[in-house]
Amino acid sequence: DGGITQSPKYLFRKEGQNVTLSCEQNLNHDAMYWYRQDPGQGLRLIYYSQIVNDFQKGDIAEGYSVSREKKESFPLTVTSAQKNPTAFYLCASSMGRDLGYGYTFGSGTRLTVV
């Protein structure tokens, strides 16, 4: 079955550490996205990529970095510059808005700073 796999499901980070969240899709989607969700709040866009080797900042990109070297993979690195990284991180992909399809989301990674 096609889908998006995020790993790990839970991640603990010490102060000052960089951590990388994995996102892999086998849907052959061109576009991929990273969102952050805080308790009781909506999703906020961190980064997005509409094609391999290209990505753009979203609304809250500071303290995060991404790469898109392969169509299937869009890893997110939470750097030590992100001052409040504890949140639920969601990766999504889409085949394109004009085709009338929504986003397919992964099951998320819950990051906690210890």
Next chain:
Amino acid sequence: SQKIEQNSEALNIQEGKTATLTCNYTNYSPAYLQWYRQDPGRGPVFLLLIRENEKEKRKERLKVTFDTTLKQSLFHITASQPADSATYLCALENNNAGNMLTFGGGTRLMVKP
């Protein structure tokens, strides 16, 4: 500034009744509006997409309306069931950000047996 507003208070209804959730927006000109369902600790699941030139869209027990004059979408679940209990998110294209989706804060629906 741009806003997407959904009722942050939980909606409690009795099983079998119709649930109606509201999404209001300001300073957007979306070509599409989407609705998602999210269960606790899970990623959102796409339900319906409605285009700006469509007034209404149906899928099984779900119905979405889209009024670009009022800048509002209504999401209806008819014959609601306890299994419909979840948080429902509306999402709009952000024309100022490469047409990426921007999400509302969601409304939690509780269907009581």
